[in-house]
Amino acid sequence: WLPSSFVLCVPTAKVGKTSLIMSLVGEEFPEEVPPRAEEITIPADVTPEKVPTHIVDYSGNMTQKKKNSSSLPTQANVVCVVYDVTNEDTIDKVIVSYLVLCDFRVPIILVGNKSDLRCGSSMETILPIMNQFSEIETCVECSAKNLKNISELFYYAQKAVLHPTAPLYDPEDKQ
Ligand code: GTP
Ligand code: MG
Numbered sequence: 001w002l003p004s005s006f007v008l009c010v011p012t013a014k015v016g017k018t019s020l021i022m023s024l025v026g027e028e029f030p031e032e033v034p035p036r037a038e039e040i041t042i043p044a045d046v047t048p049e050k051v052p053t054h055i056v057d058y059s060g061n062m063t064q065k066k067k068n069s070s071s072l073p074t075q076a077n078v079v080c081v082v083y084d085v086t087n088e089d090t091i092d093k094v095i096v097s098y099l100v101l102c103d104f105r106v107p108i109i110l111v112g113n114k115s116d117l118r119c120g121s122s123m124e125t126i127l128p129i130m131n132q133f134s135e136i137e138t139c140v141e142c143s144a145k146n147l148k149n150i151s152e153l154f155y156y157a158q159k160a161v162l163h164p165t166a167p168l169y170d171p172e173d174k175q
Contacts, residue, residue: 006157007076008111009058012094015084016113019144021057024154029145048151049158077161078107078137080153085112085122085141092125099133107160110139111153116146137165 008017021037022030037057044052056076081098083091095110110129112122121141130136137160142149 005054005056005076006078006080006154006161007056007058008080008082010082012084012087012091015082015087016144017082018057020082020111020113020142020150020153021055023144023147024055024150027147029147047158048155049162051158051162053154053158076104076106078109078157079104080109080111080157082111082113083122084114086114086117088122088125091122092129095129096132099129104135106135107137107164108133108135109137109153109156109160112139112141113144115141115148116143 008021010017018033018035018037019030021040022033025037025040025042037055039057040055042053042055044050047053081095083095099108110126112126115121123139123141126139130139138156140149140153140156142153144150
């Protein structure tokens with residue numbers, strides 16, 4: 001079995017990708033982070049689905065980079081697109097144009113970070129996007145700061161690689 005790789009990337013900068021990775025790995029919120037976390041492989045025995053997992057961080061605003069650019073995450077088995085839940089006014093347009101630009105063709109997880117900074121949820125904004133892109137497996141709101149849903153995010157990413165739902169799979173039919 002090949003290690004599953006897991007990439008965090010984002011349409012806009014400073015949403016907390018690097019903080020999320022460091023919170024996951026260090027189990028505490030780092031007050032200061034470098035622009036990019038080192039690439040890391042998490043050993044199978046400490047992951048929820050027992051699969052070694054390679055994590056790659058991307059820095060900066062990727063909408064400015066051209067499609068086919070080598071900086072786009074082309075080798076990932078799953079891509080986590082991180083947004084900031086406090087930026088709800090613009091985030092739906094930004095995510096949609098980003099997903100169209102990148103055309104990932106692998107399972108995508110939408111990750112709303114900084115949930116500690118707002119009450120309520122961004123799901124109303126995110127649900128229409130999930131309906132528009134069948135490659136989006138799930139979405140999760142989390143906080144690198146208070147470690148909320150960080151391990152769940154990791155679990156969803158592994159699950160998306162191991163047990164992807166086919167695009168036409170309708171969970172209602174299988175009940
Ligand atoms: P770039 O690499 O520059 O694109 O940024 P990034 O997406 O890696 O974000 P980074 O992890 O550098 O975090 C940006 C800022 O947001 C930092 O000041 C973090 O401390 C802060 N931050 C990250 N996650 C959270 C969170 O869950 N809650 C709060 N309140 N702040 C956060
Ligand atoms: Mg970063």
